Amino acid sequence: MLIPRDYQQHAHDELWRYFERDTGNPLVLMPTGTGKSLIPAMFIQSMLFSYPGSRAMLVTHVERLIEQNFEKLLAAWPTAPAGIYSAGLDRRDIGMPIIFGGVQSMYLRAADFGWVDILFIDEAHLVSAKEAGMYGILIAELRAINPRLKIIGLTATGWRSDNGPLVGSGIFTDIAVDMTTLEAWNYFVDAGYLAPLVSKRTNLHLSADGVQMLGNDYNLKQLEGAVDKEHLTRQAVEEMIWWGDTENRNCWMVFGVGVNHCEHVADVLNDMGVPAVAIHSKSKNPGKLIQDFSAGRWRAAVSMNKLTTGVDIPQIDLIGVMRHTMSSNLWVQMLGRGTRPVYAPGWELGDYRGRLAAMAASVKPHGCRVCDFARNTENLGPINDPVVPERKKNRKGSGSRAAPFKVCGKCEEYNHPSARFCKACGDEFPINVYMDGVSSDLDVMVRAPVAVTQPDPIVDRLHVVNVTYNAHRKKNRPDSLRVSYFCKGDGNLPRMYSEYICFEHVGKARERAEKWWRDRCIDADVPATVDRALQLTGQLKIPRAVRVWVNPPNNHPEIMDYDYETSPAQYA
Numbered sequence: 344m345l346i347p348r349d350y351q352q353h354a355h356d357e358l359w360r361y362f363e364r365d366t367g368n369p370l371v372l373m374p375t376g377t378g379k380s381l382i383p384a385m386f387i388q389s390m391l392f393s394y395p396g397s398r399a400m401l402v403t404h405v406e407r408l409i410e411q412n413f414e415k416l417l418a419a420w421p422t423a424p425a426g427i428y429s430a431g432l433d434r435r436d437i438g439m440p441i442i443f444g445g446v447q448s449m450y451l452r453a454a455d456f457g458w459v460d461i462l463f464i465d466e467a468h469l470v471s472a473k474e475a476g477m478y479g480i481l482i483a484e485l486r487a488i489n490p491r492l493k494i495i496g497l498t499a500t501g502w503r504s505d506n507g508p509l510v511g512s513g514i515f516t517d518i519a520v521d522m523t524t525l526e527a528w529n530y531f532v533d534a535g536y537l538a539p540l541v542s543k544r545t546n547l548h549l550s551a552d553g554v555q556m557l558g559n560d561y562n563l564k565q566l567e568g569a570v571d572k573e574h575l576t577r578q579a580v581e582e583m584i585w586w587g588d589t590e591n592r593n594c595w596m597v598f599g600v601g602v603n604h605c606e607h608v609a610d611v612l613n614d615m616g617v618p619a620v621a622i623h624s625k626s627k628n629p630g631k632l633i634q635d636f637s638a639g640r641w642r643a644a645v646s647m648n649k650l651t652t653g654v655d656i657p658q659i660d661l662i663g664v665m666r667h668t669m670s671s672n673l674w675v676q677m678l679g680r681g682t683r684p685v686y687a688p689g690w691e692l693g694d695y696r697g698r699l700a701a702m703a704a705s706v707k708p709h710g711c712r713v714c715d716f717a718r719n720t721e722n723l724g725p726i727n728d729p730v731v732p733e734r735k736k737n738r739k740g741s742g743s744r745a746a747p748f749k750v751c752g753k754c755e756e757y758n759h760p761s762a763r764f765c766k767a768c769g770d771e772f773p774i775n776v777y778m779d780g781v782s783s784d785l786d787v788m789v790r791a792p793v794a795v796t797q798p799d800p801i802v803d804r805l806h807v808v809n810v811t812y813n814a815h816r817k818k819n820r821p822d823s824l825r826v827s828y829f830c831k832g833d834g835n836l837p838r839m840y841s842e843y844i845c846f847e848h849v850g851k852a853r854e855r856a857e858k859w860w861r862d863r864c865i866d867a868d869v870p871a872t873v874d875r876a877l878q879l880t881g882q883l884k885i886p887r888a889v890r891v892w893v894n895p896p897n898n899h900p901e902i903m904d905y906d907y908e909t910s911p912a913q914y915a
Contacts, residue, residue: 375679
């Protein structure tokens with residue numbers, strides 16, 4: 344029996360709460376790699392138990408996703424009365440209470456399935472607002488039989504590149520669950536559910552100058568002609584090899600522009616000593632190639648679209664992006680290949696606190712390195728705060744969209760725009776000063792930075808369930824101690840907040856570390872190193888509660904105060 348994670352149970356419960364109060368067609372938004380396929384499995388199981396005789400359908404567009412969703416249901420409910428309808432999988436089950444299928448095979452035969460109560464759509468961002476699409480035809484036929492059909496969309500990206508947000512532009516009316524916020528992303532990464540992505544501006548920049556647009560993205564034929572040049576490919580491969588060897592990264596996914604480009608990149612990788620395979624629409628038995636890549640036969644796989652969805656390879660620790668795109672959906676999907684963590688054996692065993700501690704310690708040691716040679720990062724933003732296009736009718740002109748990113752002038756690491764200090768090297772960003780040269784009654788003046796209205800500070804007092812301690816190591820920086828507090832929230836996502844204690848630093852950072860230690864421990868001197876501190880954590884008092892500023896301007900919640908009334912024995 345598959346045990347759901349805390350946030351998966353939360354998503355399931357929120358979905359039921361939605362239907363208790365609303366009658367629309369909601370979305371469930373969850374990042375790639377967080378196991379959203381378990382949500383329909385849990386919901387369908389509880390629906391059939393509560394309302395025997397109900398029928399459900401889960402539809403998507405990729406064979407691998409059909410199989411994965413079907414397997415998740417059987418893992419949660421081994422005796423589920425479920426079938427598959429997919430020409431590609433050579434299965435055509437119709438009469439089962441639960442059907443998993445491909446929209447390409449089903450949309451012209453929708454009436455054959457009869458009455459359906461709930462329709463789940465995986466990768467819901469592919470649903471067009473137009474009624475003439477395959478999903479539109481399928482939905483119309485099912486509604487002709489059951490006018491009260493409910494539709495639930497699942498996706499990591501709640502928008503379409505051609506028409507903005509999904510809600511309000513088609514069949515979806517509300518967001519029932521949104522776990523794609525910055526706060527939720529911080530929780531997933533800090534708790535070990537997702538691996539972090541790390542990136543710097545690459546030395547090589549593949550230019551798309553002169554490439555025309557076709558629809559809402561680049562003309563791929565022109566783009567391939569612009570970037571598929573051997574000297575550029577060799578420079579990109581050399582840079583990936585440097586990162587791969589320097590940081591010991593052994594499972595690479597590289598995104599190219601077209602079939603020829605992917606083949607050429609794979610050839611250069613092999614020529615330079617990196618075992619690689621190209622996987623694309625013209626590959627023979629691409630499913631077998633993906634399995635072999637996942638099993639470690641090749642160090643790198645090069646693809647265009649085959650590996651953007653439905654591929655679960657947690658060990659991917661380097662992503663090379665050699666393809667420009669204006670689609671933030673595609674960008675998030677590409678980056679999402681690297682966010683799955685690698686868990687230590689047996690991590691799912693034990694109680695809640697034990698699982699969280701095991702997961703926090705078992706992610707990929709350094710996350711996933713992203714080498715973005717196309718500089719999509721600067722156009723489309725980070726995976727957890729991407730540029731979302733406006734709805735078409737609200738767009739004014741076709742000007743460029745500024746992405747939410749800062750590039751450090753010292754080490755060229757990408758940072759969130761609100762960051763005061765670089766997350767990699769600690770260098771402080773300069774404060775922008777805006778000057779107005781327009782004549783007025785006064786002389787030309789220097790204005791202060793443009794004021795940004797901030798919400799009122801929210802400081803919550805949260806009960807502490809558990810505390811974990813881990814070494815936080817950064818290249819060319821002193822080590823620090825990451826202290827993570829697992830807290831009871833207010834019915835929302837379980838909350839986890841971290842702080843960094845700098846025993847090996849100097850100045851005010853060291854002074855703060857000394858005070859932090861003395862407040863918690865009277866039996867041992869302040870340690871000089873993080874490793875020594877880890878040896879002594881069993882002697883530290885565990886706060887009963889913490890006060891957290893949850894909405895600071897930089898989006899990184901800050902722990903303000905502690906309540907030490909509780910002793911360690913009470914948490915044994």
